[in-house]
Amino acid sequence: xxxxxxxxxxxxxxxxxxxxxxxxxxxxxxxxxxxxxxxxxxxxxxxxxxxxxxxxxxxxxxxxxxxxxxxxxxxxxxxxxxxxxxxxxxxxxxxxxxxxxxxxxxxxxxxxxxxxxxxxxxxxxxxxxxxxxxxxxxxxxxxxxxxxxxxxxxxxxxxxxxxxxxxxxxxxxxxxxxxxxxxxxxxxxxxxxxxxxxxxxxxxxxxxxxxxxxxxxxxxxxxxxxxxxxxxxxxxxxxxxxxxxxxxxxxxxxxxxxxxxxxxxxxxxxxxxxxxxxxxxxxxxx
Amino acid sequence: xxxxxxxxxxxxxxxxxxxxxxxxxxxxxxxxxxxxxxxxxxxxxxxxxxxxxxxxxxxxxxxxxxxxxxxxxxxxxxxxxxxxxxxxxxxxxxxxxxxxxxxxxxxxxxxxxxxxxxxxxxxxxxxxxxxxxxxxxxxxxxxxxxxxxxxxxxxxxxxxxxxxxxxxxxxxxxxxxxxxxxxxxxxxxxxxxxxxxxxxxxxxxxxxxxxxxxxxxxxxxxxxxxxxxxxxx
Amino acid sequence: xxxxxxxxxxxxxxxxxxxxxxxxxxxxxxxxxxxxxxxxxxxxxxxxxxxxxxxxxxxxxxxxxxxxxxxxxxxxxxxxxxxxxxxxxxxxxxxxxxxxxxxxxxxxxxxxxxxxxxxxxxxxxxxxxxxxxxxxxxxxxxxxxxxxxxxxxxxxxxxxxxxxxxxxxxxxxxxxxxxxxxxxxxxxxxxxxxxxxxxxxxxxxxxxxxxxxxxxxxxxxxxxxxxxxxxxxxxxxxxxxxxxxxxxxxxxxxxxxxxxxxxxxxxxxxxxxxxxxxxxxxxxxxxxxxxxxxxxxxxxx
Numbered sequence: 080x081x082x083x084x085x086x087x088x089x090x091x092x093x094x095x096x097x098x099x100x101x102x103x104x105x106x107x108x109x110x111x112x113x114x115x116x117x118x119x120x121x122x123x124x125x126x127x128x129x130x131x132x133x134x135x136x137x138x139x140x141x142x143x144x145x146x147x148x149x150x151x152x153x154x155x156x157x158x159x160x161x162x163x164x165x166x167x168x169x170x171x172x173x174x175x176x177x178x179x180x181x182x183x184x185x186x187x188x189x190x191x192x193x194x195x196x197x198x199x200x201x202x203x204x205x206x207x208x209x210x211x212x213x214x215x216x217x218x219x220x221x222x223x224x225x226x227x228x229x230x231x232x233x234x235x236x237x238x239x240x241x242x243x244x245x246x247x248x249x250x251x252x253x254x255x256x257x258x259x260x261x262x263x264x265x266x267x268x269x270x271x272x273x274x275x276x277x278x279x280x281x282x283x284x285x286x287x288x289x290x291x292x293x294x295x296x297x298x299x300x301x302x303x304x305x306x307x308x309x310x311x312x313x314x315x316x317x318x319x320x321x322x323x324x325x326x327x328x329x330x331x332x333x334x335x336x337x338x339x340x341x342x343x344x345x346x347x348x349x350x351x352x353x354x355x356x357x358x359x360x361x362x363x364x365x
Numbered sequence: 366x367x368x369x370x371x372x373x374x375x376x377x378x379x380x381x382x383x384x385x386x387x388x389x390x391x392x393x394x395x396x397x398x399x400x401x402x403x404x405x406x407x408x409x410x411x412x413x414x415x416x417x418x419x420x421x422x423x424x425x426x427x428x429x430x431x432x433x434x435x436x437x438x439x440x441x442x443x444x445x446x447x448x449x450x451x452x453x454x455x456x457x458x459x460x461x462x463x464x465x466x467x468x469x470x471x472x473x474x475x476x477x478x479x480x481x482x483x484x485x486x487x488x489x490x491x492x493x494x495x496x497x498x499x500x501x502x503x504x505x506x507x508x509x510x511x512x513x514x515x516x517x518x519x520x521x522x523x524x525x526x527x528x529x530x531x532x533x534x535x536x537x538x539x540x541x542x543x544x545x546x547x548x549x550x551x552x553x554x555x556x557x558x559x560x561x562x563x564x565x566x567x568x569x570x571x572x573x574x575x576x577x578x579x580x581x582x583x584x585x586x587x588x589x590x591x592x593x594x595x596x597x598x
Numbered sequence: 599x600x601x602x603x604x605x606x607x608x609x610x611x612x613x614x615x616x617x618x619x620x621x622x623x624x625x626x627x628x629x630x631x632x633x634x635x636x637x638x639x640x641x642x643x644x645x646x647x648x649x650x651x652x653x654x655x656x657x658x659x660x661x662x663x664x665x666x667x668x669x670x671x672x673x674x675x676x677x678x679x680x681x682x683x684x685x686x687x688x689x690x691x692x693x694x695x696x697x698x699x700x701x702x703x704x705x706x707x708x709x710x711x712x713x714x715x716x717x718x719x720x721x722x723x724x725x726x727x728x729x730x731x732x733x734x735x736x737x738x739x740x741x742x743x744x745x746x747x748x749x750x751x752x753x754x755x756x757x758x759x760x761x762x763x764x765x766x767x768x769x770x771x772x773x774x775x776x777x778x779x780x781x782x783x784x785x786x787x788x789x790x791x792x793x794x795x796x797x798x799x800x801x802x803x804x805x806x807x808x809x810x811x812x813x814x815x816x817x818x819x820x821x822x823x824x825x826x827x828x829x830x831x832x833x834x835x836x837x838x839x840x841x842x843x844x845x846x847x848x849x850x851x852x853x854x855x856x857x858x859x860x861x862x863x864x865x866x867x868x869x870x871x872x873x874x875x876x877x878x879x880x881x882x883x884x885x886x887x888x889x890x891x892x893x894x895x896x897x898x899x
Contacts, residue, residue, distance in 0.1 A: 181873035184866040245463045248452045257438030257467035336703045343692030
């Protein structure tokens, strides 16, 4: 049981940065960006490139990959979404799915379908009072927790972070008060992209790296964000851990191949009974 | 502030059909009129939230029509919407800080000033603004607008939804803000009370100015009193 | 060459049925469905398995696919029609992934990634090979025609106008007394039925189905067909489906001429191009090639 909880925590740690990134973008841009999975894939491959082709140290490669992902994600806004800012959310949603296929296949075009992994020494699993874990798993959790603290600090203590929360809360008022919403939006894409890059690294540590790595995480990431109340970064963190736990628990009874299904069932059930998420407050409708 | 012949609206039709207004330095000007007269759209147009289709809006001789809401805010014209006028999920203090976005160097000084106007906000500064009472939420909204050291305030029904006692308090606060040298243009349902403290009044109906008089004249104007102030005979 | 054309036209037929289905759900009623591949697969496997494993005749298999599609469509929409459109997108996408995972992992039933061979075909002894291709094209064409006529009938009926009122604004439709929930479920179910029938016809045509025929890319092709053709316009999307197929095939030929690209890269390029085209169409011609015909209300006549 302890093992299951631990594995759930690891899965939650992989999902958390992506879920936070997704929910931040949703909060400000008001459409679900399906390309989040493709962004994660870009992160994994960018880090892989710095790690294996450029031969950087893995920590450096991670930072480089995160920077590249943030940049690419921001560019997708400039080129694709920004000119369509006034379009209905459903159009943007379709666009984001198309974008996700484009990015995924750009990766496939460059890197092929081969299965890869980061160049890190394999470590022997450690056994501690019945709990098996690897040092990568510990790094993974530590990184996810660090990202959450960093995110918390940005949102709570920096002017830009507060403006992001304000803009997500009430876009019109933010403009009326003179908040530079263009800057806030750009920051949101960059931060969301950086989080996706980190998610790519975490996913690459735990799973094999292939062009669909991010796609497989899309539905669990959505589940985590929706579970936490879409638009709420703190909810997304908690949601990620819950989805992770649920995935590992159901793997006790079902074929682990159906992990994605767990996310889907969580979404379906939750949307049915509590569309505002477990921790969200009901939307006030006029 | 000089507003000349502004036309605006949503979709195909015009709601505001050529309105002229003037607000002198340090004046309080109130716009009254029946529901659907275009008062709210008019003030949103001045604030840059709804684009003006024609006409001009000048503040201290400088044209501001055609500017976005945030650019208007930067020019010292602070608009307070009637609804959704605070960031509910932010604390009181964070709300006020957001108000100071365009004037960061004066933030500390302005914060003290706003707390001076609304001592209760200092007490509640770490509360989520959405959890405050209606009156306190209005204070946050007004306080946020004051953070930019505005030359003019645009208020869309500042007394809406407040209890009679709070309405009085609200108007007192507006008067105090005004005494500190801020011109006020407001749209109000509480016509009599608002006009009593105003220098000038306008009656808007069907998107056009029907009357423009000194406030005390307007208050004693029989036709206006009957039609818009709810005074019988 | 002729047999190639016939085969391509048959494939366009499957696209057309799927596009007509999506037009019911999205174009006319405003429900976002990204789980097209899920219903398509459901129909294909239902008919395939029942005919191959249980020995059912072709027509029964297709009918069973229709029923299964309808049941799943109604169930899924019953669960989620109250959702905001963007959440419906997520739920349908998740559903399609689940169906694909099931086909992939339940080897004992679906034979997993190796694929399910299907040798049952209607009247297979009567025609020679070329004749049969034409005959099957006839079957698919009839299905397209029926679906098209049903769609047009719905579009022109008061029921269809109610669906459109829902698309424009749920709340208004509710106020007008349209039973929003019921109409949404019925339309979604009917669309799912079309998709499943398309899947069944596809299965008996290709005679081998495997999970990788049913990836989310299918949804993009169909969305592209509907959007390019003009959402809400049944004729437009037929054109759209044809154009998308021509594009897919055309780009495949191109891929063969460019020798330095292997099949994998060529297929990646095709999907990239489709994605780019879809985004361009949405941005620059959101109404499609053939914009929806506007209805004249009684007052306008």
